[in-house]
Amino acid sequence: MTDNPVVTASNVACEYGPVSALAGVSASIHPGSVTAVVGPNGGGKSTFLRTLAGVATPTSGTVAYPVTEGTHAVGYLPQSFRPRDDLTVGETVRYYDALVGDGPTPEELLDRVGLAHVADRRVGALSGGMLRLLGVAVAGVGDPDLVVLDEPTSGLDRTMTKRVFESCATLAGEDCGVVVATHDLPTIERVADRALLLDRGRLQADRPLPIEGTAFATAYDDAVDGETTVRSGRETRDPGHTSDGEAV
Numbered sequence: 001m002t003d004n005p006v007v008t009a010s011n012v013a014c015e016y017g018p019v020s021a022l023a024g025v026s027a028s029i030h031p032g033s034v035t036a037v038v039g040p041n042g043g044g045k046s047t048f049l050r051t052l053a054g055v056a057t058p059t060s061g062t063v064a065y066p067v068t069e070g071t072h073a074v075g076y077l078p079q080s081f082r083p084r085d086d087l088t089v090g091e092t093v094r095y096y097d098a099l100v101g102d103g104p105t106p107e108e109l110l111d112r113v114g115l116a117h118v119a120d121r122r123v124g125a126l127s128g129g130m131l132r133l134l135g136v137a138v139a140g141v142g143d144p145d146l147v148v149l150d151e152p153t154s155g156l157d158r159t160m161t162k163r164v165f166e167s168c169a170t171l172a173g174e175d176c177g178v179v180v181a182t183h184d185l186p187t188i189e190r191v192a193d194r195a196l197l198l199d200r201g202r203l204q205a206d207r208p209l210p211i212e213g214t215a216f217a218t219a220y221d222d223a224v225d226g227e228t229t230v231r232s233g234r235e236t237r238d239p240g241h242t243s244d245g246e247a248v
């Protein structure tokens, strides 16, 4: 496998009527990496992930996948993933596998996320964390070059959050490029190689992880208006925002 990007977004903009959800965002995702996409509510994370995954078309700009033999494969886990309650975990993965084909077996996919032992359990009887892990397993069906996960840990406790993020690192270990939208920068920092900060549709920062210095943390605090973050340890924050389009 080369280090050529698995996807390159160039100057991507996305508008919903008068709302500019994304404006001039450019980034490349490389195989074997985990990229965290962070920022405040409404900052454009989901829209960016949807354009990377090819489920939303940019208003302008391009999203390009490398030209390779056969078709590129993208695994996408939306925030709202909800498989049928009456199927078992194993049946759910086999269902998606039957649609996509090729790649790891359903057993291998479940093993990767630590769910092999509940393959016979009904989806309706899973905990929220296990359901998210099942979503990560399904996103890996077909051995995709790129896996895009939209807030896979929202509502999870720290233990489950770490398990989900560790399964992202496992996917990256298979030479996959993994993109994860999250509000949990301190935890994703343990497994991600890089963080993109999106605020008001603009890429405000693009930094390798772990973060050195305070510039990214300050921009993150400023973007996540009013949120007290673990990174800075500040109890309160000054009002204000990062400058438009200026990477820190």
Ligand SMILES: Nc1ncnc2c1ncn2[C@@H]1O[C@H](COP(=O)(O)OP(=O)(O)OP(=O)(O)O)[C@@H](O)[C@H]1O
Pocket: 016, 019, 020, 021, 039, 040, 041, 042, 043, 044, 045, 046, 047, 048
């Ligand atoms: N289908 C849509 N129609 C109209 N506006 C939309 C649509 N999807 C997103 N938006 C708007 O685009 C902007 C970016 O939304 P997006 O969901 O990408 O942000 P986000 O960073 O993922 O937010 P959150 O952290 O709350 O999930 C918001 O102003 C949102 O209201």
